[in-house]
Amino acid sequence: MKVLVPVKRVIDYNVKVRVRPDGTGVDLANVKMSMNPFDEIAVEEAIRLKEKGAAEEIVAVSIGVRQAQETLRTALAMGADRAILIVATDDVHQDIEPLAVAKLLAKVVEAEKPGLVIMGKQAIDNDMNATGQMLAAILGWPQATFAGEVTIEGDHALVTREVDGGLQTIRVRLPAVVTADLRLNEPRYASLPNIMKAKKKPLEEKTPADFGVDVSPRLTVLKTREPEGRKAGIKVKSVDELVEKLKEAGVI
Amino acid sequence: MAVLLFAEVTDGHLGRDATAKALTGARKLGPVTVLCAGARASAAAEEAAKLSGVEKVLCAEDPSLGHRLAEPTAALIAELARDYTHIVAPATTDAKNVMPRVAALLDVMILPDVIAIIDADTFERPIYAGNAIQTVKSSDPKKVITLRTTAFEAAPEGGNAPIETVPVPADPGLSAWVEDKVAASDRPELTSARIVVSGGRGVGSEENFKLIERLADKLGAAVGASRAAVDSGYAPNDWQVGQTGKVVAPELYIAIGISGAIQHLAGMKDSKIIVAINKDEEAPIFQVADYGLVADLFQAVPELEKKLG
Ligand SMILES: Cc1cc2nc3c(=O)[nH]c(=O)nc-3n(C[C@H](O)[C@H](O)[C@H](O)COP(=O)(O)OP(=O)(O)OC[C@H]3O[C@@H](n4cnc5c(N)ncnc54)[C@H](O)[C@@H]3O)c2cc1C
Ligand SMILES: Nc1ncnc2c1ncn2[C@@H]1O[C@H](COP(=O)(O)O)[C@@H](O)[C@H]1O
Numbered sequence: 001m002k003v004l005v006p007v008k009r010v011i012d013y014n015v016k017v018r019v020r021p022d023g024t025g026v027d028l029a030n031v032k033m034s035m036n037p038f039d040e041i042a043v044e045e046a047i048r049l050k051e052k053g054a055a056e057e058i059v060a061v062s063i064g065v066r067q068a069q070e071t072l073r074t075a076l077a078m079g080a081d082r083a084i085l086i087v088a089t090d091d092v093h094q095d096i097e098p099l100a101v102a103k104l105l106a107k108v109v110e111a112e113k114p115g116l117v118i119m120g121k122q123a124i125d126n127d128m129n130a131t132g133q134m135l136a137a138i139l140g141w142p143q144a145t146f147a148g149e150v151t152i153e154g155d156h157a158l159v160t161r162e163v164d165g166g167l168q169t170i171r172v173r174l175p176a177v178v179t180a181d182l183r184l185n186e187p188r189y190a191s192l193p194n195i196m197k198a199k200k201k202p203l204e205e206k207t208p209a210d211f212g213v214d215v216s217p218r219l220t221v222l223k224t225r226e227p228e229g230r231k232a233g234i235k236v237k238s239v240d241e242l243v244e245k246l247k248e249a250g251v252i
Numbered sequence: 253m254a255v256l257l258f259a260e261v262t263d264g265h266l267g268r269d270a271t272a273k274a275l276t277g278a279r280k281l282g283p284v285t286v287l288c289a290g291a292r293a294s295a296a297a298e299e300a301a302k303l304s305g306v307e308k309v310l311c312a313e314d315p316s317l318g319h320r321l322a323e324p325t326a327a328l329i330a331e332l333a334r335d336y337t338h339i340v341a342p343a344t345t346d347a348k349n350v351m352p353r354v355a356a357l358l359d360v361m362i363l364p365d366v367i368a369i370i371d372a373d374t375f376e377r378p379i380y381a382g383n384a385i386q387t388v389k390s391s392d393p394k395k396v397i398t399l400r401t402t403a404f405e406a407a408p409e410g411g412n413a414p415i416e417t418v419p420v421p422a423d424p425g426l427s428a429w430v431e432d433k434v435a436a437s438d439r440p441e442l443t444s445a446r447i448v449v450s451g452g453r454g455v456g457s458e459e460n461f462k463l464i465e466r467l468a469d470k471l472g473a474a475v476g477a478s479r480a481a482v483d484s485g486y487a488p489n490d491w492q493v494g495q496t497g498k499v500v501a502p503e504l505y506i507a508i509g510i511s512g513a514i515q516h517l518a519g520m521k522d523s524k525i526i527v528a529i530n531k532d533e534e535a536p537i538f539q540v541a542d543y544g545l546v547a548d549l550f551q552a553v554p555e556l557e558k559k560l561g
Contacts, residue, residue, distance in 0.1 A: 017383040130352035137356035142426035218361040233542035
């Protein structure tokens with residue numbers, strides 16, 4: 001079975017996000033960018049499936065600016081076999097929407113015919129939590145989102161999902177789309193020799209036009225602002241003082 | 253304009269709080285029809301009909317809809333969507349699973365986690381774990397929206413809407429439910445509780461987490477946890493508060509042994525009053541706390557429990 005893993009280049013999760021004062025967005029020039037943390041988990045899961053013999057080949061895909069090459073090289077250094085980059089914009093501030101990403105991924109799926117697509121549940125920049133579900137809809141495939149555990153059983157996958165009430169286990173027919181939650185695994189670090197080897201692995205470059213997909217946005221961003229801040233609070237000296245303050249505030 | 257509100261229905265019961273809050277948002281967009289779907293949904297439909305401001309309730313019952321599986325549920329909603337300009341749901345894990353699938357079936361973008369409705373096409377939503385708020389205008393002919401429930405007051409009772417049964421499309425048979433693991437609890441639900449007491453890695457063990465739970469029970473509160481506490485096995489996954497867990501905005505949030513990473517703050521910083529108990533006075537949680545207590549939690553929490561009388 002071939003596994004396709006879409007990976008997104010996003011602001012590193014440790015970087016403090018800065019909203020531009022003129023309201024035109026978040027500053028992304030000269031900030032550290034990394035692979036979306038959920039996508040690292042997806043890559044790791046694909047590698048484990050390969051190590052267990054449930055998968056033969058892992059193809060990583062990224063859509064966005066040319067710099068997403070670095071993200072794909074990281075996936076290759078972790079253990080993906082080859083990579084596809086779809087250069088859809090040259091502006092680091094332009095986010096390609098989940099619907100457009102899903103349409104492009106559907107075309108890649110048509111060409112590559114994977115038995116499983118495993119991706120992140122959410123990109124930590126736009127916090128959409130949508131692309132996997134949209135891809136599954138376009139392909140007419142089953143979806144198993146927010147996965148905390150994945151087992152391949154012949155032509156099905158058994159997936160335990162993290163949901164509001166606790167955990168739900170479902171069985172989906174393959175091919176399917178799985179989206180990874182945080183507790184699915186702990187992704188490995190790429191070793192130096194593997195980083196070197198990754199430079200020689202194939203990385204193919206495409207454009208949306210190659211697939212005949214229109215990536216123009218459906219949502220226009222009118223404004224980006226900082227959230228309302230909280231006014232500074234106080235330090236209390238003792239539990240007694242805390243109890244007193246909470247009684248004054250009428251919350252206990 | 254006409255709005256279809258996909259109600260939260262679990263095992264035949266209406267998720268009243270989430271649905272009533274989403275109803276308040278949905279009503280800003282036009283007259284609201286509520287859809288209750290499930291293997292059993294009639295009791296939920298009757299309850300939804302009593303919410304004030306509901307025009308009509310659609311009840312869809314079929315075994316395929318029994319476990320909130322995305323494929324049959326999305327197919328049903330996409331079919332019904334023809335008659336509506338806006339398809340809305342509370343931003344629960346079930347709706348986050350289903351609604352993007354609905355949007356793609358309709359070839360429109362999804363508008364997730366909306367916190368404010370500016371007009372029929374324009375919405376505000378948090379991005380970057382709530383570090384920025386974006387105003388977006390949709391050019392799509394239909395809007396598919398999830399509403400963040402902490403941003404809306406629950407609609408009251410007092411309605412008496414008619415209930416209509418709707419046909420259910422054939423089960424695509426792509427997925428099957430196997431099992432639910434739900435921890436039974438007498439505590440209030442995390443997302444609607446008036447008080448939430450949360451513990452983090454500082455609590456140290458599953459055993460010690462009982463301290464947090466006892467304090468919560470004393471206050472009649474729900475229990476929350478940081479991701480580190482969940483990952484370390486001190487607390488179950490459905491207690492996680494944050495960017496990738498639940499978003500809560502209670503009247504009182506007490507964070508104990510939690511450092512205050514932005515991903516945690518994303519899930520609780522709209523609480524009315526925040527209390528932090530942490531032994532590190534530099535912990536970022538103190539920057540959002542109304543009342544901060546620099547103390548060892550193993551002393552402060554039992555003392556607090558006792559002094560609450
Ligand atoms: C993509 C992504 C998504 C994430 N989503 C979430 C999310 O939804 N929710 C979430 O919570 N996190 C999330 N995280 C993780 C987040 O970045 C932090 O790692 C996590 O919140 C830390 O949890 P913590 O505060 O319990 O642990 P720590 O940061 O380790 O803090 C423990 C605190 O306990 C204090 N302490 C220790 N002992 C005592 C004592 N005896 N008495 C008093 N205080 C004590 C310490 O001073 C410290 O401040 C996410 C991370 C990523 C990358
Ligand atoms: N531009 C992109 N390139 C590759 N994968 C993406 C892209 N955008 C989203 N994805 C995938 O879809 C997941 C969910 O993203 P989102 O729906 O934007 O929250 C991510 O974790 C990625 O696996």
